[in-house]
Amino acid sequence: MANPDKNKALNTKKLKMPFGVPGHNLTEIEREVPADEPSALPVNEKLSVVGKRVKRVDALQKVTGAAKYTADIQLPGMLYGKFLRSPYPHARIKSLDVSAARKHPGVFAVIVQGKEGEQKDQYDGKELPRLRFAGQAIAAVAAESMNIAREALGLIKVEYEPLPFVVNLDEARKPGAPLVYEEVIEDRGSAGDVGVTAADEQKGNLRGPTTSSFFGGPRGDVEKGFAEADVILEKEYRTQVQTHCCLETHGAVADWRPDMLTVYSSNQSTRDTRNDLVELFGLPTSKVRVVTEFMGGGFGSKFGAGETGVAATWLSKLSGRPVKLMLEREEEQISAGNRPNSHQILKVGAKKDGTLTAVDLLSYGTAGVGLGAGVGRVAQDMYVCPNFKMAQYDVFTHAGPGQAFRAPGNVQGAFAMESLIDELAEKLDMDPLALRDKIDANDIRRIQRKAGAEKFGWKRRKAGADTGPVKRGIGVAQATWPRFVEMDSSVMVRINRSGSVEALSGVQDIGTGTKTIIAQVVAEELGLKAEDITIKIGDTNYPDALGSGGSKTAENITPPARNATYQAKLKMLQGVAAAWQVDVEDIELKNGEVFVKADPSKKMTFAEAAKRMPTSQVIATASRTADYGGFLSGSWLGHGRLGAVQFAEVSVDTETGFIKVERVVAVHTCGRPINPMQLESQINGGVIMGVGYALLEDRVIDPNTGHQVNTGLDTYKLPYAKEIPQIECVLIENYDAHSSTDVAGIGEPANIATAAAIANAVYNAIGVRIYELPITPQKVLAALGHI
């Protein structure tokens, strides 16, 4: 727990800030804020750039191909790196000989995983780690061409001793199942949750149970709660393994030079990646530069240097040449992360009026050889029932490691919880929205349900009411997501005497439009247009900032952007203020003009004002270092939650089992919306990903060989054009005066409720509930008794 005083400013001032939801309960609240931060931003309708549908500042670069991604980087003398991967899901290496690969013409470096610095030609298997999934990296080479690299991999001699393996969640739990780890695994889950921890017991392939999350532990008395219930429902749910399918695969181009290591890397955090390399290679922070100007998707799987970044750096260090190591699609699907599957047994008790009396969750999930399959936060936190307990287990299998994936745990958890609430509503003869109005204490979701029901035209008919073979149905589900705060996040703003303005930060754009929102915030403060601002991000040469993940980038990068702009603006205006004999705070900037608020005749253009700067540039760097009004709880969790409500309409062909999602209405709230167009784009992406999770995506591993069989994007099925429903977004502004921009995130909330809403709609269409994702034609036909 961090020292709370760290986030308290020494010099403060008091500001009246907008508070609440416009049209519902908008009011003002007083906040004590740092003295060097700007005055309160009014609500969006009073602003010129923020809250407007501003075109992405890098749209043209992206659509013309001018934007350079890591895979596009070409450096003089660059080599190509490639991994040798395990052909067995579980094996001991008896011996390894890389001498022939080393001697192969065109090969400049060979490394053995975990032994990179040793540079031996031969290894006894005892020195090497066991292979625990098919596709695990064993060694890597760097060569003049990809073909030579492949040839060299073929020259690496490995003697394997194949061992028994288990790839299935249920099989891995059985007594006597082949063990993935014989030793206790100390690592914490990687999937964004506290999840199961090393302190928990590990028996066989099972680790747990964990009975708490970062929201706390059990509450009340669950047994008593069930005793008081009029209705008890207990159901089992299963969800599949979903792979991230980043369109730009994981990879890096490393350029090790005596004076500086530069790594171009497709990653979600330039800072984390740099820090990983600093630690691993023992370099000063100042001698490592990580560059990620554009990246093609991460969804949680690209934090830090990762296997590709580390290998590329070793290969570059050893060869003295730049090395590009990008994964091929098959490698990406096998080794670069996934959303753990789940088996959840969820039990709720309720009174006749809907009041929940007890919630009890037992869950198992496998992240393969990785950790972090916890799914309990939704059951714990969406409907705050006084009596709650959970037991979550991680199950090890011989499969690729899980990674954080767009709302880790909550997507699985919401499918179970929101399916069960739907079932409970029917059992109580209540409308699903009315039941939620009764049991959901979250005020924002109450507003969202009402707005969504209106937009959607919510009127649910009896399940299976259609008579023809194609049946239509509607469903609703809700999302909850924590608000993560990252105070340590900086932006530098430079105003040049020529009148041009630039903002610089190490933050990178995962694809959501970070450049554009920074430009909007800076432009608003200076009375300019977003396109007037040059944004330079994704480079550790700029001030350190947070990574993109946890739906926190916009929330935590826009306040330092605004604060830095404000401070640079004050410096810029000093000369003008003196000439006009006013205080800098009395000067307003709007529509490219600088004028005295009380006397608009004192006026000049922004460019003229810039010309009067005493130095050729004014520079200010600001961080989000102060907490407004105790929003922060602990060191990284904000008070309150991000909620969302999504409505889905489906049609189900009961003769073929084919499901079409016709329409989704997605109601979201993310504090102050900075750019509704980009937000809608994020929501579209979340809903589309939810459609894939609900109906299509499923990593398939052959039980007999332990190899994933659907490693291509033709067999691992993502939603394509015709699978995408009509998506209508409803954005509800919500001000809670927690920072100088008062923004919250959208990425994860957009993805949490979709699959559950679709599952509830499928039930409404056919009158039979399917408890397992993805809901494929096979499952629909089976549920209807056709098989």
Add this chain to the structure above:
Amino acid sequence: MKRFEYVQAPSVQDAIDMMNSTVSEALLKKATSSAYVVKAGGTDLLDLIKEGLVEPARLIDLSRIPGLDKLSYDSKAGLQFGPLVTIAGLENSEEVKKHYRALYESATHAATPQLRNMATMGGNLMQRPRCWYFRSSAHKCRKKGGFTCYAQIGENQFHGIFNTNICPCVHPSSLATALLAYDGKVELTGPEGRRVAPLAEFFLSSEENVSQETVAGSKEIITNIMLPPVDANTRAAYLKAGQRESYDWSMADVAVVLKMDGNKCRDARIVFGAASSVPLRREGAEAVLKGKVVTEKVAMEAAKKALEGATPLKHNGYKVKLFENLTKRAIMDAVG
């Protein structure tokens, strides 16, 4: 991907002179790397090369050979098209759309618009199956000269439900389903000249030859594809079910071509795609329709008959019901 030579064949004769293997043969003799194979659109062959399944020493590109991309229709001779006619070429032909509805529908439901622009009909009939074990270099299955069929004992949800004893992979061409329903023929040209094979004989089931799906020889290429004419009393339909509507392999597809006599069915051809290692005619179902007024009840009776003898695997039992319903629908769609 191994290095290979690339040449453009100026004529059919040159291509035949240069080639020495079908893609299937090239796969089996991968280690020797001496295979010279022909390539048209390349949408399947390049995949196979990238997947490390085929390592030809030379690719002989047919795409510059003049005259192989022509399509013509004549009410007496029927439809003829060269092997370089693309799927998009069929889709965009007014004659195909007007006279061969099932073929048109199968073309519009195949792959993606981009792939349909590249993929040729010759290549479409010669493409290798999409079984995920066959496509995985980690599984040396029977089709690749191995002794195990991993699909029979593994993940077989998308595999065949008929003749599954040797290799239950399904034929990947959904256009072939429609072509067989129209009683199509293929002209092959080789060193000995030309020969014509009805599609039913052109395709080899996995029982007949597990490692190659057609009768095409090492030095033979498809030079023409022919469909008999259809008269005004012909009614046809094609339906495809996949998990996705866009860009998906077929889980089940059905082509129905009926010759009507008033409201009675005079003759019928019903073909299943994605049911077996070859496009599969369902003669029993056809017999049910012949001489009858096609009602929903008769259509269902035919559909049930069409599934007789199905031997689904552990994970694809759903396909029986799926085919049954699709067949009934396709019949009703044809007469409707």
